[in-house]
Amino acid sequence: xxxxxxxxxxxxxxxxxxxxxxxxxxxxxxxxxxxxxxxxxxxxxxxxxxxxxxxxxxxxxxxxxxxxxxxxxxxxxxxxxxxxxxxxxxxxxxxxxxxxxxxxxxxxxxxxxxxxxxxxxxxxxxxxxxxxxxxxxxxxxxxxxxxxxxxxxxxxxxxxxxxxxxxxxxxxxxxxxxxxxxxxxxxxxxxxxxxxxxxxxxxxxxxxxxxxxxxxxxxxxxxxxxxxxxxxxxxxxxxxxxxxxxxxx
Amino acid sequence: xxxxxxxxxxxxxxxxxxxxxxxxxxxxxxxxxxxxxxxxxxxxxxxxxxxxxxxxxxxxxxxxxxxxxxxxxxxxxxxxxxxxxxxxxxxxxxxxxxxxxxxxxxxxxxxxxxxxxxxxxxxxxxxxxxxxxxxxxxxxxxxxxxxxxxxxxxxxxxxxxxxxxxxxxxxxxxxxxxxxxxxxxxxxxxxxxxxxxxxxxxxxxxxxxxxxxxxxxxxxxxxxxxxxxxxxxxxxxxxxxxxxxxxxxxxxxxxxxxxxxxxxxxxxxxxxxxxxxxxxxxxxxxxxxxxxxxxxxxxxxxxxxxxxxx
Ligand SMILES: Cc1cc2nc3c(=O)[nH]c(=O)nc-3n(C[C@H](O)[C@H](O)[C@H](O)COP(=O)(O)OP(=O)(O)OC[C@H]3O[C@@H](n4cnc5c(N)ncnc54)[C@H](O)[C@@H]3O)c2cc1C
Numbered sequence: 001x002x003x004x005x006x007x008x009x010x011x012x013x014x015x016x017x018x019x020x021x022x023x024x025x026x027x028x029x030x031x032x033x034x035x036x037x038x039x040x041x042x043x044x045x046x047x048x049x050x051x052x053x054x055x056x057x058x059x060x061x062x063x064x065x066x067x068x069x070x071x072x073x074x075x076x077x078x079x080x081x082x083x084x085x086x087x088x089x090x091x092x093x094x095x096x097x098x099x100x101x102x103x104x105x106x107x108x109x110x111x112x113x114x115x116x117x118x119x120x121x122x123x124x125x126x127x128x129x130x131x132x133x134x135x136x137x138x139x140x141x142x143x144x145x146x147x148x149x150x151x152x153x154x155x156x157x158x159x160x161x162x163x164x165x166x167x168x169x170x171x172x173x174x175x176x177x178x179x180x181x182x183x184x185x186x187x188x189x190x191x192x193x194x195x196x197x198x199x200x201x202x203x204x205x206x207x208x209x210x211x212x213x214x215x216x217x218x219x220x221x222x223x224x225x226x227x228x229x230x231x232x233x234x235x236x237x238x239x240x241x242x243x244x245x246x247x248x249x
Numbered sequence: 250x251x252x253x254x255x256x257x258x259x260x261x262x263x264x265x266x267x268x269x270x271x272x273x274x275x276x277x278x279x280x281x282x283x284x285x286x287x288x289x290x291x292x293x294x295x296x297x298x299x300x301x302x303x304x305x306x307x308x309x310x311x312x313x314x315x316x317x318x319x320x321x322x323x324x325x326x327x328x329x330x331x332x333x334x335x336x337x338x339x340x341x342x343x344x345x346x347x348x349x350x351x352x353x354x355x356x357x358x359x360x361x362x363x364x365x366x367x368x369x370x371x372x373x374x375x376x377x378x379x380x381x382x383x384x385x386x387x388x389x390x391x392x393x394x395x396x397x398x399x400x401x402x403x404x405x406x407x408x409x410x411x412x413x414x415x416x417x418x419x420x421x422x423x424x425x426x427x428x429x430x431x432x433x434x435x436x437x438x439x440x441x442x443x444x445x446x447x448x449x450x451x452x453x454x455x456x457x458x459x460x461x462x463x464x465x466x467x468x469x470x471x472x473x474x475x476x477x478x479x480x481x482x483x484x485x486x487x488x489x490x491x492x493x494x495x496x497x498x499x500x501x502x503x504x505x506x507x508x509x510x511x512x513x514x515x516x517x518x519x520x521x522x523x524x525x526x527x528x529x530x531x532x533x534x535x536x537x538x539x540x541x542x543x544x545x546x547x548x549x550x551x552x553x554x555x556x557x558x559x
Contacts, residue, residue, distance in 0.1 A: 017381075026377060026380075095358050121377055123361065124359075124361045129349035130353035133323060133351075133354045138320055139319060144486065162429065162430045163430050165426075178480075215387050216386045220376075220382070228536045228538065231541045235553050236552075239557065241540050249468055
């Protein structure tokens with residue numbers, strides 16, 4: 001079985017990002033970048049399947065500028081076998097990303113795609129579902145468990161009211177939620193070994209994909225900030241304030 | 250042309266998120282249709298028809314929609330979406346699972362989690378866990394949008410829309426529904442509660458949530474949690490509030506033993522009033538709390554319960 005995982009380069013989850021003063025984007029100069037946390041979980045899940053003997057090869061794909069090779073290298077150090085960088089200057093929109101994935105899935109004859117459910121920068125939560133639509137594959141989104149069973153995959157999904165379990169034919173798309181697994185760290189020897197693993201660099205046009213989008217960002221602004229209120233001295237004062245000042249209880 | 254709202258329901262009643270999606274749709278245009286896909290779901294179509302401003306309810310009642318799997322419902326929504334200018338659904342796990350699939354079938358973009366309608370083609374949505382708001386314009390022929398439920402009021406009832414049945418069905422053999430475990434609680438639902446009291450890692454274990462429950466009972470409040478509390482197994486995952494959990498905006502949000510990480514704030518900072526109980530006076534939660542109490546929660550919660558009894 002061949003697994004495709006997506007690894008998106010995003011600002012590290014611990015960095016407090018701010019809007020640029022001219023409102024054209026976020027100020028990411030010198031910010032620490034990392035693999036999107038949900039993508040890390042996707043990589044880990046694929047590695048576990050390989051370790052369990054149900055997967056043979058893991059291909060890690062990133063879409064973006066040359067520097068995204070750093071995130072592919074991390075995925076290789078963690079245990080992916082090879083990488084593909086689809087080079088784009090700007091961040092591609094989800095539909096374009098899904099089209100790129102579809103082209104790779106067909107070219108590489110992929111059986112299972114594991115992606116993060118969302119990336120912590122754009123917060124879209126779209127790509128997996130879009131790939132599933134374009135390929136007419138089943139989708140197991142927001143997965144908190146995923147298990148290969150007799151040529152199918154059983155996925156438990158985190159839903160608003162609790163949990164739902166579905167059984168999907170392969171090929172299928174799975175998107176990860178936070179509790180699917182806890183990703184490992186790459187060991188130093190594996191980081192060294194990863195340097196020798198191959199990364200193909202291709203263009204969207206090599207895959208016949210047009211990445212233009214009908215979405216235009218007109219501006220980005222900082223939301224109205226909440227300011228700190230008052231400290232109360234006792235539980236009694238808290239109850240009094242909530243009752244008589246805020247009038248919410 | 251009209252706007253299509255995809256109803257969320259459990260085959261017997263309409264979920265509250267649909268009311269918010271309908272009122273977002275009404276801000277875009279006046280002609281709003283609602284699509285109900287389900288099995289033995291007549292009651293849902295009837296309640297959707299009572300929403301003020303809804304012109305027509307399209308009711309697809311078919312065994313293949315029993316669990317509303319995206320694989321079956323997306324082709325249906327895409328088919329009816331073609332004759333609409335916009336397709337909307339609540340940004341719940343159901344809506345997020347479905348609408349990107351619909352958008353890709355229509356070969357258009359999807360805009361996630363809108364919090365404001367600027368015009369029929371321009372919308373505002375949070376990015377970077379709510380650290381920024383992006384204004385996005387779409388030139389697609391059909392705009393597919395998920396709606397942040399806390400940003401739009403509930404649509405009122407009192408309407409009398411027509412119900413039109415369709416036998417459009419999509420059998421999907423490649424996805425099989427195996428089961429669902431839904432939390433049952435006598436308390437209000439997190440996303441529609443007017444008071445929420447949430448516990449974090451500071452609660453130390455699941456049993457201590459009883460302390461929160463006792464206060465919640467006095468207030469008629471729902472109970473929420475931080476990711477740390479869910480990850481530690483104190484409470485089930487559907488309690489999680491935050492960037493990757495539920496987005497809530499009650500009249501009162503009480504954060505107990507929660508530090509106030511940005512990902513948690515992303516889910517609750519639009520609450521009208523925020524109160525926090527934390528023993529660390531430097532905890533970031535105090536920077537956004539209207540009322541902060543620096544105290545040990547194991548002392549404060551029983552006291553709170555007692556004072557609320559009086
Ligand atoms: C990609 C990503 C997504 C995430 N999504 C979410 C999300 O959706 N929701 C979410 O909540 N988090 C999310 N997180 C996690 C988030 O970053 C924090 O780790 C988490 O919110 C911390 O939970 P906490 O405040 O309960 O725990 P801590 O940060 O450990 O805080 C515990 C607090 O309890 C206080 N405390 C301890 N004992 C007591 C006592 N006896 N009395 C009073 N106070 C006490 C401490 O002073 C401390 O402030 C996400 C993280 C990532 C990377």
